[in-house]
Amino acid sequence: MTKAEEYVEQRVASAMSAVSFVGVVETPEELLADRAYVLIRDLLITLEIAPGSVINEEVLGRTFGMGRTPIREALKRLVLEKLVVVYPRRGTFAADVQIQDLALTLDVRIPLEGLAAVRATRFAEVADIEAMDSLLKGISADEDKKVLLDIDAQFHRFLYQCARNPYLESTLSQYLNLSMRILHLVLDRVPNLPIHLAEQKEILEAIRERDAEKAEATAKQHLVTFENEMNAVLFSRD
Amino acid sequence: MTKAEEYVEQRVASAMSAVSFVGVVETPEELLADRAYVLIRDLLITLEIAPGSVINEEVLGRTFGMGRTPIREALKRLVLEKLVVVYPRRGTFAADVQIQDLALTLDVRIPLEGLAAVRATRFAEVADIEAMDSLLKGISADEDKKVLLDIDAQFHRFLYQCARNPYLESTLSQYLNLSMRILHLVLDRVPNLPIHLAEQKEILEAIRERDAEKAEATAKQHLVTFENEMNAVLFSRD
DNA sequence: CGAAGCAATCTGGTATCGATCTTTTGTCGG
DNA sequence: CCGACAAAAGATCGATACCAGATTGCTTCG
Numbered sequence: 001m002t003k004a005e006e007y008v009e010q011r012v013a014s015a016m017s018a019v020s021f022v023g024v025v026e027t028p029e030e031l032l033a034d035r036a037y038v039l040i041r042d043l044l045i046t047l048e049i050a051p052g053s054v055i056n057e058e059v060l061g062r063t064f065g066m067g068r069t070p071i072r073e074a075l076k077r078l079v080l081e082k083l084v085v086v087y088p089r090r091g092t093f094a095a096d097v098q099i100q101d102l103a104l105t106l107d108v109r110i111p112l113e114g115l116a117a118v119r120a121t122r123f124a125e126v127a128d129i130e131a132m133d134s135l136l137k138g139i140s141a142d143e144d145k146k147v148l149l150d151i152d153a154q155f156h157r158f159l160y161q162c163a164r165n166p167y168l169e170s171t172l173s174q175y176l177n178l179s180m181r182i183l184h185l186v187l188d189r190v191p192n193l194p195i196h197l198a199e200q201k202e203i204l205e206a207i208r209e210r211d212a213e214k215a216e217a218t219a220k221q222h223l224v225t226f227e228n229e230m231n232a233v234l235f236s237r238d
Numbered sequence: 239m240t241k242a243e244e245y246v247e248q249r250v251a252s253a254m255s256a257v258s259f260v261g262v263v264e265t266p267e268e269l270l271a272d273r274a275y276v277l278i279r280d281l282l283i284t285l286e287i288a289p290g291s292v293i294n295e296e297v298l299g300r301t302f303g304m305g306r307t308p309i310r311e312a313l314k315r316l317v318l319e320k321l322v323v324v325y326p327r328r329g330t331f332a333a334d335v336q337i338q339d340l341a342l343t344l345d346v347r348i349p350l351e352g353l354a355a356v357r358a359t360r361f362a363e364v365a366d367i368e369a370m371d372s373l374l375k376g377i378s379a380d381e382d383k384k385v386l387l388d389i390d391a392q393f394h395r396f397l398y399q400c401a402r403n404p405y406l407e408s409t410l411s412q413y414l415n416l417s418m419r420i421l422h423l424v425l426d427r428v429p430n431l432p433i434h435l436a437e438q439k440e441i442l443e444a445i446r447e448r449d450a451e452k453a454e455a456t457a458k459q460h461l462v463t464f465e466n467e468m469n470a471v472l473f474s475r476d
Numbered sequence: 477c478g479a480a481g482c483a484a485t486c487t488g489g490t491a492t493c494g495a496t497c498t499t500t501t502g503t504c505g506g
Numbered sequence: 507c508c509g510a511c512a513a514a515a516g517a518t519c520g521a522t523a524c525c526a527g528a529t530t531g532c533t534t535c536g
Contacts, residue, residue, distance in 0.1 A: 031326060032489070057519075067490045072519085073314055080318060082405070088269060089496045089519050104403045107357075111349040119345070165342045167320070167416075171409055178405075270521075295487075305522050310487085327487050327528045 032066050037074035039064065044083045044094055045181045055084065055092040081174050083181070099234050102182050102227065109175045110223050113156075116163040116172060117203060117219035121212045124162035129208050132158050136201055148193040153180060155200045159219070162207070179226075186233045199225065270304050275312035277302065282321045282332055283419045293322065293330040319412050321419070337472050340420050340465065347413045348461050351394075354401040354410060355441060355457035359450040362400035367446050370396050374439055386431040391418060393438045397457070400445070417464075424471045437463060 040060065043049045057068045057075065064071070075092055078084040086092045132155065139151055156176050160169040183190070199222045206215035278298065281287045299309045313330055316322040324330045370393065377389055394414050398407040421428070437460045444453035 056517095068519090069489055073311075076311055076314065077318065080315065080408075082408075086519080087497090090498075091518060101405075104405050107353065107403060108350065108406050108409060111353055112346065115345065115349055165345060167339075167342050167413070168346050171346060175405070294485095306487095307521050324487080325529090328530080329486060 032070035033073040036060075036064060036066065036070045037077055040071075040074050041078060041081075041083065041177065044078065045177055045184060047181065047184045049094050051094050051097045051185075053094050055094060057092065081177060083177065097182060097185055101178070102230055102234070105175050105178050106223055106227050109172070109179065110220050112168065112172055112175070113159070113223055114216040114220045116159050116165075116168060117207070117215040118212045119165060119168070120159055120162035120207050121210050121215050123164040124207050128158070128162060129204065133201075133204055133208075136197065136204065139197065145187060145190075145193060148197065149180070149183065149187070152193070152196055152200070155204075159203070182230065186230065189233050190229060191233075192229075195225065196222070270308035271311040274298075274302060274304065274308045275315055278309075278312050279316060279319075279321065279415065282316065283415055283422060285419065285422045287332050289332050289335045289423075291332050293332055295330065319415060321415065335420060335423055339416070340468055340472070343413050343416050344461055344465050347410070347417065348458050350406065350410055350413070351397070351461055352454040352458045354397050354403075354406055355445070355453040356450045357401035357403060357406070358397055358445050359448050359453050361402040362445050364446075366396070366400060367442065371439075371442055371446075374435065374442065377435065383425060383428075383431060386435065387418070387421065387425070390431070390434055390438070393442075397441070420468065424468065427471045428467060429471075430467075433463065434460070 040049075040055075049055065055075070057071045061068045061071045075084055075086065079086055083095050084092060085095050135151070136155070139148070143151075153176065157173065160172045160176075163169065199218065203215060203218045203222060206218055278287075278293075287293065293313065295306045295309045295313065299306045302309070313322050313324065317324055321333050322330060323333050373389070374393070377386070381389075391414065395411065398410045398414075401407065437456065441453060441456045441460060444456055
């Protein structure tokens with residue numbers, strides 16, 4: 001076993017234990033390919049599999065206790081989401097993170113999140129809004145960064161669901177994954193996540209008031225803020 | 239072999255012969271899975287595989303002269319694009335076309351096509367614009383509907399490429415596929431495709447003049463026109 | 477006529493073979 | 507002795523064939 005393999009296996013093992021309580025051990029009811037997808041995706045997003053590193057199908061399969069087929073299906077899916085790159089008959093790699101990709105993905109995300117916010121003002125149910133509201137209110141700004149990040153992702157997924165458009169939801173989810181990966185990349189250098197929390201409360205308020213224009217504007221602004229912060233961090237070091 | 243299988247096989251065989259001149263027979267350089275993806279996708283878009291009909295992996299594999307694995311990978315990809323539905327351990331089916339899906343997909347497409355048009359005004363090269371222009375000019379409005387449809391798709395793909403954003407391009411391509419499928423559904427009832435040709439010329443003109451605002455507006459309007467036409471046809475029969 | 481059981485069928489997953497690319501090693505020439 | 511080219515070994519994904527699990531539909535028996 002090479003050093004790269006050992007590294008991956010070690011990282012994967014820790015991730016497995018972290019999610020082991022989610023799925024029941026003795027019931028392989030869910031599809032192995034789906035399980036593999038979630039596991040590998042999270043390893044990529046959290047950078048536990050570093051960008052550019054080698055991904056070996058057999059090693060992953062052995063680590064997860066499954067064959068190569070579910071792994072392959074998961075990887076093919078991740079290729080479409082641009083988190084993984086496969087060079088035929090050569091190897092599979094975690095996709096590199098290009099700083100220009102931040103701007104490219106946000107170009108797409110910004111109008112779509114705006115659309116999602118507009119639709120949410122029409123379709124979000126009061127109960128959902130209140131649930132999200134209490135979640136946001138229950139979080140103080142001095143939480144752990146990982147927690148704040150998780151809340152951030154939850155809020156966006158909530159927004160996508162409230163838009164009641166499965167196409168929009170799945171497209172935006174993919175882009176959120178890409179953004180989360182970039183965020184993890186500079187996680188220790190990003191200064192203030194609390195501001196995101198405030199902006200999210202503002203978006204939620206606009207949805208509650210059924211103010212489509214305000215919801216769209218604040219949702220877009222939320223991403224612009226994010227982009228500016230990222231650029232400040234990314235280009236200050238460069 | 240069931241009747242459904244015979245039907246699919248027959249349809250597939252005709253499609254194979256239709257594209258056989260494209261790929262060289264003796265050189266399996268390209269990946270079989272990619273070839274299978276394109277073949278099956280086009281069969282779905284052109285409705286040669288009817289919505290709701292059964293898709294049998296083995297039958298497709300035999301028809302294409304390959305095993306089940308490439309077919310499986312292609313189908314998994316098509317599931318993500320929502321052209322195919324798989325019920326685990328039960329069967330695979332061509333996704334149904336819901337009339338509401340037209341509005342849902344266009345909701346997403348409209349802002350993104352606008353974005354693509356805006357970006358195209360910045361990044362499109364003169365040579366590309368001229369090539370597209372001569373293609374559009376060379377087509378008269380009384381061409382065969384299938385030809386006009388193909389031109390329409392080519393124009394959109396051209397727009398996506400000129401936007402110089404691979405994320406945007408791949409996302410929009412998926413939505414274009416879905417739209418093309420709906421278009422094929424009502425192909426014999428849709429009245430005037432020539433108007434699309436005129437609108438496309440207008441979009442191209444805006445790009446040539448580097449008028450971002452006009453390009454965005456006309457690109458969006460192009461889709462609104464499409465939506466109105468579709469709705470007129472779809473709901474008039476209902 | 478209804479329910480239980482069996483057979484057929486299809487996808488999910490594994491193991492294996494094969495093709496291709498990379499790397500290493502060995503040889504030859506300078 | 508060193509460098510370059512060539513051949514062979516290693517590694518990885520691509521594809522196939524086979525087996526297993528699950529669901530469906532039919533058949534048969536009460």
